[in-house]
Amino acid sequence: MxxxxxxSGEMSEYTDLxxxxxxxxxxxxxxxxxxxxxxxxxxxxxxxxxxxxxxHLNIHERPNYVNSHQNRLNNGHKLPEGRAWTNRQxxxxxxxxxxxxxxxxxxxxxDYGMLKWMISLVTLTAIIxxxxxxxxxxxxxxxxxxxxxxxxxxxxxxFTWFLEHNPDFIIKDLGCGFFRPTGMxxxxxxxxxxxxxxxxxxxxxxxYHVQPKGPVSYKLQLRHRYSGWQTAVAEVHxxxxxxxxxxxxxxxxxxxxxxxLPDIPALEPYRHLDPTTAAYDAAGKRERPADYWATLDLExxxxxxxxxxxxxxxxxxxxxxxxxxxxxxxxxxxATMA
Numbered sequence: 018m019x020x021x022x023x024x025s026g027e028m029s030e031y032t033d034l035x036x037x038x039x040x041x042x043x044x045x046x047x048x049x050x051x052x053x054x055x056x057x058x059x060x061x062x063x064x065x066x067x068x069x070x071x072x073h074l075n076i077h078e079r080p081n082y083v084n085s086h087q088n089r090l091n092n093g094h095k096l097p098e099g100r101a102w103t104n105r106q107x108x109x110x111x112x113x114x115x116x117x118x119x120x121x122x123x124x125x126x127x128d129y130g131m132l133k134w135m136i137s138l139v140t141l142t143a144i145i146x147x148x149x150x151x152x153x154x155x156x157x158x159x160x161x162x163x164x165x166x167x168x169x170x171x172x173x174x175x176f177t178w179f180l181e182h183n184p185d186f187i188i189k190d191l192g193c194g195f196f197r198p199t200g201m202x203x204x205x206x207x208x209x210x211x212x213x214x215x216x217x218x219x220x221x222x223x224x225y226h227v228q229p230k231g232p233v234s235y236k237l238q239l240r241h242r243y244s245g246w247q248t249a250v251a252e253v254h255x256x257x258x259x260x261x262x263x264x265x266x267x268x269x270x271x272x273x274x275x276x277x278l279p280d281i282p283a284l285e286p287y288r289h290l291d292p293t294t295a296a297y298d299a300a301g302k303r304e305r306p307a308d309y310w311a312t313l314d315l316e317x318x319x320x321x322x323x324x325x326x327x328x329x330x331x332x333x334x335x336x337x338x339x340x341x342x343x344x345x346x347x348x349x350x351x352a353t354m355a
Contacts, residue, residue: 029104029291035200036216036272038069041345044217047242047352062238062354066221066265067340072333073270076251076263077281078326080319083310086282090311104278104287104294107195107271109204109248135165197272197291202239204248212246216272217345220353221250221265223258237261240354242346262335277303282310 088094095101100108139162147155191211193203203213219239226234233255240247251264270276271284277294278284280303288294288307297303306312313322343349 027290028295029198031197031274031292032199034215035198035274036269037275038269038273038341039275041069041217041341044346045243046347047349049348049352061224061226062222062240063225064223065340065353066223066237066262067338067342068217068221069269069273069341070338071270071276072263072266072330072335072338074263074326074330074333075267075279075281076260076330077267077279077283078323080315080323082282083313083315083318086285086310087313087315102283104284104291105196105198107197107268109194136162139165195268195272197274197278200272200274202248204246206246212241212244214241214244214246217342218242220342220349222354223261225255226252235261237264242353259331259335262333263330280305280309285310 089096102108139158143155143158143162146158150157191203191205193205193211195202195216200216201213202216202219203211206212218241220242222238222240224236224238226236234252235255235258236252237250238247239250250268251261253260267279267281270279274293277297278288278291285308288298288303298307340349
C-alpha cells in the first residue's frame with residue numbers, strides 16, 4: 018500500500034512498515050553534525066520531544082472542530098476525497114508553496130494591528146522627511162500609506178472573497194499526509210516536489226519564530242533524521258506552547274496501529290473502519306456512544322467541557338514521558354539538533 022492510500026469506506030489493513038510503539042525497529046545511527054552546524058541549522062530548535070509514551074490527550078477537540086463536524090453531518094456535506102482526515106490519511110500541504118508565501122503576505126496586510134503599525138511608521142517617517150524636504154516630501158512619503166491602505170482593503174475583502182469561493186485555485190493535491198496503515202509521511206518541499214519517509218525516521222522538535230508584529234510563536238516540526246528535510250505540523254502563540262505537546266501526542270497515536278484512533282470529532286465516522294479501533298470499541302473500552310461527538314451539547318462543551326480538557330493538557334507532566342526512540346537509534350541523544 019503506497020502513501021496515496023484509497024479513501025474508500027473499507028477496513029484498513031496495516032503493512033509491516035506501520036508504526037507500532039511496542040515494536041520500534043533498530044535504526045542506523047545519526048551522523049553527528051558537530052556544534053557549529055547544530056548552531057547554524059538548528060538554532061531555532063529549542064526542544065526535542067519524546068516518542069511512544071503518551072498522555073492520551075487530544076488537541077483537535079476545540080469547540081469549532083465539534084461545530085464543524087456536527088454541521089457537516091447535519092448538512093450531508095463531505096470533504097472531497099484526499100482532503101478529509103480519515104482512518105487512512107491525515108492530509109497536509111494541500112496549498113501550493115508559492116501561494117503559502119502570498120497568503121503570509123496577505124495575512125500581514127489584512128491584519129488590523131499590522132495596518133496600524135505600518136501606517137504609524139509611515140506617518141512618522143513622513144513627518145521627519147517634511148523637515149528636510151518640506152510639504153512635497155511629506156506628500157510623497159505619505160503616498161506609501163495610501164498604497165498600504167489599498168493593499169489592506171484588497172487582501173481583506175476581494176482577495177478573501179475570491180479564495181472563499183474558489184478554494185481549488187490555490188490547492189494542488191500531491192498526495193501528502195500522514196498515512197496510518199503504511200507508517201509513511203509525505204510532504205511538499207520548497208521546490209514544489211515531495212519527500213517521503215517512514216514516520217519513525219523523524220525527530221519531533223519545538224522551534225520558536227519571531228513574527229513580523231513582534232510576538233513569538235512556537236512550531237512543532239518534524240525533521241528527517243538522515244536527510245535534514247523538515248515539515249511543520251502545528252504552530253501556536255507563545256502562551257500556548259504546551260498545546261504542541263498534545264499535538265505530538267495525538268499525531269503519534271494516530272500513526273500508532275497499536276493504539277485506537279484518537280477520539281476526536283473528525284475521526285469519529287471512521288472508527289469502525291480501523292481494525293485496532295473497531296476492536297477497542299467493540300470491547301467497550303471507548304466508554305462513549307458511537308455518535309458521541311455528533312450529538313454532544315456544544316454549548317456545554319464550550320463553557321465547561323473544553324476548558325476542563327485544556328486544563329488537563331496544561332497540567333499534564335509532559336516532561337515525565339520517557340523517549341522510547343533513544344533505544345532504537347544508538348546515538349540519538351548525542352547527535353540530534355536539540
